[in-house]
Amino acid sequence: MSRPPAFNFADPDFVSRYVEKGPKAFMPGQPGVLQMAGVLLAERVPEDGHVLVVGAGGGLDTQALAKAGPGWRFTGVDPAGQMLELARRILGEETMRRVELIEGGVEAAPAGPFDGATLILVLGLIPDNGSKLTTLSEIRRRLKPGAPFILVDRCDSPDNPLFDRNMDRYVAYAAASGIDPDTLKNARASHRGNPGLATAARDEALLAEAGFNGIEAFYFAMNWHGWVAYA
Ligand SMILES: C[S@@+](CC[C@H](N)C(=O)[O-])C[C@H]1O[C@@H](n2cnc3c(N)ncnc32)[C@H](O)[C@@H]1O
Structure with a gap:
């Protein structure tokens, strides 16, 4: 018997x-985090501003930001074509009129310059x-110069003595959200072996090294962190 397709973007x-x-x-308060991202961007992004969304697959971040800035335009990049397909579906025709989606990483994005940018739940996937x-x-x-940037990431290290306890909480939170145990059974091993897993201190150091200023944490829940910083 043939298996049903893993992705069916036509299926509501x-x-x-x-x-x-x-x-x-998986992430406690995720809708609130996206709402905060919109509020923080709106402090500096003009009403007709242009926002770069890196890792825009799935469309949830762009959907929330499109509400926060009804006059903003968006360029979203993501290397996963199927996730971009899902984003198109979730954003719908009306919002897509002010969204351009490009398959690829940040290097595929135009030079801008953009008025703001986000990298939400992506940095932990990059080695x-x-x-x-x-x-x-x-x-x-x-x-x-001075444009705001929002970074949200799950942070930890296999060297952390609390790594296993943190993974217990990760799994318990997802299970309490209704994620089935089968989906969660490999979570510990895949996080432990993930070359992209980094501590919050490491993310902050990387932000500074990349030249961002005014780095400020705005969110922390379990091992999830959010920062705003300025170009
Ligand atoms: C967990 S999803 C998050 C999607 C969205 N940002 C959100 O918050 O709902 C991670 C996304 O990052 C994308 N991704 C992975 N590596 C990337 C990279 N190097 N640059 C940009 N996006 C990447 C994946 O394809 C996936 O769509």
Whole structure:
């Protein structure tokens, strides 16, 4: 018997499952974090500003920011074509009139300069072998001087004596959100082996190294962190 396709963007159930069982099910207060991101960007992004969304797949961040800035335009980049397809579906025709989605990493984004940028739940997927720094530097290079940047990341280290306790909490939170145990059974091993997993101190150091100023934490829940910083 053939397996059903893993992604069916025409299926409203699939789309609503991503909305309810995607990042929201894992990161405490995810809708509030996106709302805060909009508030923090709006302090400096003009009413007709242009925002760069790096890792825009799935569309949830752009959807929230489009509400925060009804006159903002967006350029979103993501290397996963299927996640961009989902973003198109979630954003809908009307919002897509002010959104351009490009398949690729930040290097695929135009030079801008942009009035603001976000990197939400993406940095932890990028290895800390120079690639994280390149991503942050390439974002900063595309921003106007003083433009705000929002970074949200799950931070930890396999060397942390509390790593296992933290993973217990990660799994327990997702299970309490209704994620089935089968989906969670490999979480500990995959986080432990993830070359992109970094501490909050490391993320802050990378932001500074990439040239961002005024780095300020605005969110912390379990191991999830959010910062605003300025180009
Ligand atoms: C967990 S999802 C988060 C999506 C969205 N930012 C949100 O908050 O809902 C991570 C996304 O990052 C994308 N991604 C992975 N590596 C990336 C990279 N080097 N540059 C940009 N996006 C990347 C993935 O394809 C995926 O769509």
